[in-house]
Amino acid sequence: MKRFYFLLLVVLAFPIIAFPQEKKEPIVILISLDGFRYDYVERFQPENLTRFITAGVAAESMMPSFPSKTFPNHYTIATGLKPEHHGLVDNSFYDPKKDLTYGISKKELVQDGSWYGGTPLWVLAEQNNMVAASYFFVGSEADIQGVRPSFYHPYDGKVSNMTRITEVFKWLELSEAERPRLITLYFSDMDDTGHRYGPTNDEKLSATLTKLDHELGALFEGLKSYDLNINVIVVSDHGMMDIQPDQYLNLSELTAGIPARIVNSGALAHLYLENPTDKEQVIKTLKKSDLPIHITDVDDKENYQDLMYQDRIGDILIIPDRYYYLAWETTLTRMNANMDRLDTDKFGEHGFSPAYQDMHAIFYANGPAFKSGLEIETFQNIHVYPLICKILGLPVPENIDGKLEVLAPILK
Structure with missing residues (x-):
């Protein structure tokens, strides 16, 4: 009994003694908002995205690679390589060696890893014993280098945004050994509306963005409930231009x-x-x-x-x-x-030279790895890849076009 009271007195006398907490491994969620032009947030002030940006990092714009099309630029973001180096040189192109024309609607070709060069982030993660997951991203349903993410879905535009978001929550609830540390998400809403009505139709764009922003808000709010080291990066592939x-x-x-x-x-x-x-x-x-x-x-x-x-x-x-x-x-x-x-x-189109600001995309980031309230200048989308590698502790492949030093200053 005397020993018990002695130990109690020691604890009370030294209340500041604490044992170090286990460091949580970083998680990166990469979200693409297809066709989200660089100026939409400033024009429409979406509540949740604006809050996300204010507490994190925002680029003036992100410059796509040529051509400013969906497949080449998503895969550039995923590999750190320009289209002429990763092989998806356009949304559609002919390959004389295969005697086939690649097209984004040709499922059997989209899922064939032999069309894709470079090492996309999810392949790099899996090769380094890190679980990756994708609810849509260009290349994620193909067997690139014989590898797919541990969790992935063949693209289906009919799947609702909330279904995609709910799946992310389910992945985060898995055990530590099963839980993905790299997750990609894709939403096409702004691209769909931009193509149909053009990027200057404020009424139609605002209505679409309001709905998308509510869904993103549900994602951001839900992520707060997890006691995990989650870093979120929001990008787009290209902008949009009015065509009469x-x-x-x-x-x-x-x-x-x-x-x-x-x-x-x-x-x-x-x-x-x-x-x-x-x-x-x-x-x-x-x-x-x-x-x-x-x-x-x-x-x-x-x-x-x-x-x-x-x-x-x-x-x-x-x-x-x-x-x-x-x-x-x-x-x-x-x-x-x-x-x-x-x-x-009028309609909206893209694919033009990245020199046109209308073609510029977005880059926003928020999480423990990033500084807060930081605005940066326009940069090329090839530099996102090494940034994510750095956060996750993945080795950066040799000979990629992206450079870590471009975005390293946004990290804490």
Whole structure:
């Protein structure tokens, strides 16, 4: 009994004695808001995103890689490589070696890991015995290097945002051994509305963003209930530009009679010549057009700075001027026939040069790893990859385009 009272007196006399708590391993949740232009938050002041940004880090904008399309830029964010280095050189392109045309709606090709170069974050994590999970992100449903995330879902745009968010909560409730430390999420709302109504239709965009912001608010609030070291990064792949119906250019007429396979993504068309020695003559022919377009020999490296994947890029690029877009005649006919039924007089498009600020995306970050109330200048999206590697303690692969020193100053 005397020993008990002695120990009690010792405890009471030294109440400040505490044992160090176990350090929690960092978790990164990477969220993509497809088509979320750099200026939407400033214009519409969404409550939850604004609060998230104020307490964390916000970039003036994030510059996409060329072309400013969905698949190339999501996969650039995931790999730290420019499109000409990771192989997804556009949303659609032809590969002569495979004799196949890759397209974002071709499920069997999207899930084929042989199309994808580089080492995406979830592959790097799994290779280093770290659990990764993805509720949609470009490349996450493919067997890249024979690896997929421990948890993933083939893309299905019909799945509600709240279903995706609920799944994240379920993942975080798993045991420490099973719990993902890298999670990716994808929402297409702003891209869908931006394409249909254009990026200057405040009424439609505001309504979409209000709903999305409420859903993000539910995610942010729910994450607070977990006693975990969770860091959230919100990005987008590209911005959006208004295109009037009369600014769509007839690609069928422009390329009639040219001996080439042509793959069009709107903001650029790839020409794969039947005979490459015809290149000079074809360029001369195309330049005779009075359409607002620019003709580029890929050897000039004007847009793709490296020709590592030249066979996928093609021989010649047709690039419309700003505020113009390429379309096949069948598409134009269908669009013109349906204009009276649509409640809009313009559309939104992207894919243009990253030099146009309209194409710029977003970067916001919040969590224990990040400084608070920090605003940074515009940077290229290739630099997100090494930042996430640093937070998670993953080795950065050699020869990526991104550099850690660009975003290292935002870390505590």
